[in-house]
Amino acid sequence: FGQVIVGAPGSGKTTFSRGVKDFLNSIERPTVIVNLDPGNDVLPYEAAVNIMDLISLDEVMDELQLGPNGGLIYCVEYMEKNLDWLKEQLEQHCKDQYVLFDCPGQVEIYTHHTSMRNILAAFNDWGWQLCVVHLVDAHHCSDASKFVAASLMSLASMTMLELPHVNILSKIDLVQRLGRLDFNLDYYTSGYELARLPELLSKKEGVHKVAEQEGHAAASKSVLVEAQNRLRRFETAIANVVDDFSLVNFIPTSINDKDTIAYACRVIDKANGYLYSIGKQIDGDTQGIGRALELDDILELIEERYIFDPDDPYDEHSSGTEEEES
Ligand SMILES: Nc1nc2c(ncn2[C@@H]2O[C@H](COP(=O)(O)OP(=O)(O)OP(=O)(O)O)[C@@H](O)[C@H]2O)c(=O)[nH]1
Ligand SMILES: [Mg+2]
The missing domain is CATH 3.40.50.300 (P-loop containing nucleotide triphosphate hydrolases)
Structure with missing residues (x-):
């Protein structure tokens, strides 16, 4: 074995x-x-x-x-x-x-x-x-x-x-x-439901996030948003293949x-x-x-x-405990 x-x-x-x-x-x-x-x-x-x-x-x-x-x-x-x-x-x-x-x-x-x-x-x-x-x-x-x-x-x-x-x-x-x-x-x-990952993230981030962050002019912003949308569609298609096998x-x-x-x-x-x-x-x-x-x-x-929540002051991992420092 x-x-x-x-x-x-x-x-x-x-x-x-x-x-x-x-x-x-x-x-x-x-x-x-x-x-x-x-x-x-x-x-x-x-x-x-x-x-x-x-x-x-x-x-x-x-x-x-x-x-x-x-x-x-x-x-x-x-x-x-x-x-x-x-x-x-x-x-x-x-x-x-x-x-x-x-x-x-x-x-x-x-x-x-x-x-x-x-x-x-x-x-x-x-x-x-x-x-x-x-x-x-x-x-x-x-x-x-x-x-x-x-x-x-x-x-x-x-x-x-x-x-x-x-x-x-x-x-x-x-x-x-x-x-x-x-x-x-x-x-x-x-x-489970890998194909929903790109969609869920798009909702969370908002599709315009990348364009806004980069500070591009309006024309190139729409090109970037379209590119990002295409990437998400491609990821979803790949994820669907993985989901179809359920393995x-x-x-x-x-x-x-x-x-x-x-x-x-x-x-x-x-x-x-x-x-x-x-x-x-x-x-x-x-x-x-x-x-x-x-x-x-x-x-x-x-x-x-x-796994810790950096916004939670009571989460012992995020507040720099002795254990973490050591
Ligand atoms: N923190 C942490 N580090 C790990 C763990 N497993 C491996 N590492 C580290 O990851 C690095 C790569 O580990 P390797 O075991 O050499 O990886 P490998 O897949 O054999 O690498 P190749 O043979 O080069 O393909 C090393 O620095 C390991 O110490 C783990 O569970 N936790
Ligand atoms: Mg190795």
């Missing part, structure tokens, strides 16, 4: 791999990490198998004079051609372990290119029961366009990779770094918040089937994660810990 941890560059994949390993080890589930990112030269964990023993992005870029994206595509295709090496390494170092696969950040390998899908299909043939865990940085909640784009990306990798899929809103502790959220957190996690929702996590990681792991255990085989397949963890909090409790806890 295991998790294939994917997501855009910097979304927190490597940190999540290490955090989940520590958490699962703490509940006595034998867990290892496999580094599948050929550009991951500084690892904050000990990898049971490291793809860099097979191929390194830096060397490929040097020798073949490729840029980072072309280089990574070359590496992933090379991995696909050398599946025997990977199979042997997994058999040698990961037998009877729960495995976290820390993957590269270039999104095109999950949304367009077929090598990653073929590699995962091979894992499936070798008997691994995996779930894709797709990380999206919570800062996408700060802007409708970004959130719609991130949801579309999640949908694209879900349909491309053809495995059970759990979407994570990572770094939720930083969600308000770019300002107050326009909606309650559950709007972003539920994946995209998110689980919020913060790597230093054990409650959120426990909840995410419990959902992932259901998705990859681990929950239904506890005690049968893997020695050690016979109990599973146990009764973690429910999603509503997690959302409440996140609101309490990380």
Whole structure:
């Protein structure tokens, strides 16, 4: 059993791999990490198998004079051609372990290119029961366009990779770094009525806001307003596509918040089937994660810990408490 941890560059994949390993080890589930990112030269964990023993992005870029994206595509295709090496390494170092696969950040390998899908299909043939865990940085909640784009990306990798899929809103502790959220957190996690997001924001902002802020002349103001309206219509159309599939929702996590990681792991255990085989397949963890909090409790806890109202003097986060200063 295991998790294939994917997501855009910097979304927190490597940190999540290490955090989940520590958490699962703490509940006595034998867990290892496999580094599948050929550009991951500084690892904050000990990898049971490291793809860099097979191929390194830096060397490929040097020798073949490729840029980072072309280089990574070359590496992933090379991995696909050398599946025997990977199979042997997994058999040698990961037998009877729960495995976290820390993957590269270039999104095109999950949304367009077929090598990653073929590699995962091979894992499936070798008997691994995996779930894709797709990380999206919570800062996408700060802007409708970004959130719609991130949801579309999640949908694209879900349909491309053809495995059970759990979407994570990572770094939720930083969600308000770019300002107050326009909606309650559950709007972003539920994946319900995404298509209303651009419309709701237009109402809230007023469509003339951008033009007024920029202080443009009347003629160029109307051009800007029309452009903004067109953008909103485009976002709505994209959001409708995501809504039509009714598949995209998110689980919020913060790597230093054990409650959120426990909840995410419990959902992932259901998705990859681990929950239904506890005690049968893997020695050690016979109990599973146990009764973690429910999603509503997690959302409440996140609101309490990380989301504050800057206009509310009684909100302890906004008034510069000792805890925050430290
Ligand atoms: N505050 C906070 N920071 C986080 C969290 N998760 C990751 N980070 C930070 O986000 C940055 C990027 O994390 P990585 O784990 O390197 O992200 P990645 O997706 O592996 O990045 P690439 O491999 O380059 O694609 C690091 O500075 C992490 O410390 C989190 O839950 N909370
Ligand atoms: Mg990484």
